[in-house]
Amino acid sequence: MMPSVNSDDPSDKDSEHFTEIDPTGRYGRYSELLGSGAVKKVYRAFDQEEGIEVAWNQAKLRNFSNDPTMIDRLYSEVRLLSSLNHNNIISLHKVWRDEENNTLNFITEVCTSGNLREYRKKHRHVSVKALKKWSKQILKGLDYLHTHEPCVIHRDLNCSNLFVNGNVGQVKIGDLGLATIVGKSHHAHSILGTPEYMAPELYEEDYTEMVDIYSFGMYVLEMMTLEIPYSECDNVAKIYKKVSAGVRPQALSKVRDLEVKAFIERCLAQPRARPSAAELLKDPFFDGLVDDDENDDTSS
Missing domain, CATH: 1.10.510.10 (Transferase(Phosphotransferase) domain 1)
Structure with missing residues (x-):
């Protein structure tokens, strides 16, 4: 059982709360933005299972509702990333589509010093x-x-x-x-x-x-x-x-x-x-x- 998002523990007041959690409950997203582009936003996130910081990439699919090729491109980026395995290429941990919010989300490793x-x-x-x-x-x-x-x-x-x-x-x-x-x-x-x-x-x-x-x-x-x-x-x-x-x-x-x-x-x-x-x-x-x-x- 993963720890819950919100806690009433008074000693918890200094800790950051997750803005969003992935469907498995493993990854939690913070509100802090690491980067933003035309297609997606990248947030700081946490892998509760491994105890490491990760990047939560989120693309709003409604921006491309009239452009199915762009959605296909996003999916292929993610599929592609998941098949790659090299020290000098950012690795992908998980991907899912959030139907309710119409977003494509994927968790990648994070580099501590940015670009x-x-x-x-x-x-x-x-x-x-x-x-x-x-x-x-x-x-x-x-x-x-x-x-x-x-x-x-x-x-x-x-x-x-x-x-x-x-x-x-x-x-x-x-x-x-x-x-x-x-x-x-x-x-x-x-x-x-x-x-x-x-x-x-x-x-x-x-x-x-x-x-x-x-x-x-x-x-x-x-x-x-x-x-x-x-x-x-x-x-x-x-x-x-x-x-x-x-x-x-x-x-x-x-x-x-x-x-x-x-x-x-x-x-x-x-x-x-x-x-x-x-x-x-x-x-x-x-x-x-x-x-x-x-x-x-x-x-x-």
């Missing part, structure tokens, strides 16, 4: 070595997704959906809401993503998992410069124009470290010339970097 964009802003003095360690973990996650059967393309990789456990320097890829599962051809055909991070071929609606490598290059650029790529553009049309014409973001000229700059350029190359995640992991860029998780380097 990399906020974390990097907070900690301005980060060595290139630390950035390389983060980058290597992201590439391991991407390699897992891209070599998964079937292949998974994230399509919206950027610094706001890369999450960090700052106490151990562990980075995980999250928010697979725009991920797509592609068959053996590895080709996908719909335009989605964050404009500043989108590869030119994404706009042309014919692309492979290499779009994630381009986005990864933009992530390295943002981490180096603390600037969102193409921040010189004040609208999406201008970004699209520059990306399509192969014009690099101004931030790239601010990267003084030539090794890092060359590494970013490799990621932003034409699709056929772009290295895979597995190839990038073997890049001399990572030479001399010892993995903290060398012993449990495989799936969690």
